Amino acid sequence: MAVIAALAACAGGHGATGEPGEPGGFRVFYPDAAAAGFRARVGKRFYIKPVADCRYDNGHDARWSITGARVEAGKLPPGLSIEDGAIAGVPINAGEWGVTVKFSGATCAGKTYDAITVDVRIVVAGSSATK
Numbered sequence: 001m002a003v004i005a006a007l008a009a010c011a012g013g014h015g016a017t018g019e020p021g022e023p024g025g026f027r028v029f030y031p032d033a034a035a036a037g038f039r040a041r042v043g044k045r046f047y048i049k050p051v052a053d054c055r056y057d058n059g060h061d062a063r064w065s066i067t068g069a070r071v072e073a074g075k076l077p078p079g080l081s082i083e084d085g086a087i088a089g090v091p092i093n094a095g096e097w098g099v100t101v102k103f104s105g106a107t108c109a110g111k112t113y114d115a116i117t118v119d120v121r122i123v124v125a126g127s128s129a130t131k
Contacts, residue, residue, distance in 0.1 A: 026064070026108040028052045028116050030087075040077070040124040042091050050085040050101075050118070054108035067105025072117055074099035077124050087120070094126035 030048045032038070040046050054064035069085035076082065077097050080089040085103060099120050106113040 026052065026054050026106075026111075026113060028064075028066070028085075028103050028106065028118060030118065030120065038122075040091055040122065042094055042124055042127045045088075045090055046080060047086065047088040050103070052108065056109045062109035064106070064108045066103045066107075069101055069103050072100040072102035077122055080122070087122075091124040094124050097122045097124075 028050050029052070030038075031051050038046075038048060050066075050069070052064040054062045056062045066085060069082055071082060075097055076087065076099055077091045077093060077095065079092040080087055082088075082101065085101070087101075099122065101118045101120055103116045103118070106116050
């Protein structure tokens with residue numbers, strides 16, 4: 001599946017404890033971010049949804065949840081918005097943006113965590129008449 005709309009490079013969740021993939025570890029992130037991040041294009045639908053690496057102390061996968069998500073710092077590209085942690089919309093301007101998304105009310109395996117932040121870099125390419 002071709003990724004359309006923005007370039008998002010994500011850093012791990014600050015405020016979570018434990019190492020990702022380890023027993024008791026927890027992190028929230030936007031998946032499939034290449035080293036350079038996601039690609040986007042003006043006028044094309046963009047959608048990324050956060051996921052979490054959440055495990056019980058015994059290493060088994062566990063459920064996670066958040067009660068809210070918002071842009072803590074920076075700006076999303078015009079045409080994109082955030083709802084329930086998902087960044088979506090149709091970018092209307094080419095350019096580069098950096099945002100920090102703050103997840104509140106995070107729980108993993110029944111444990112409550114302080115707010116978690118994830119840095120996202122978004123680069124929107126201009127429209128093109130050719131493929």
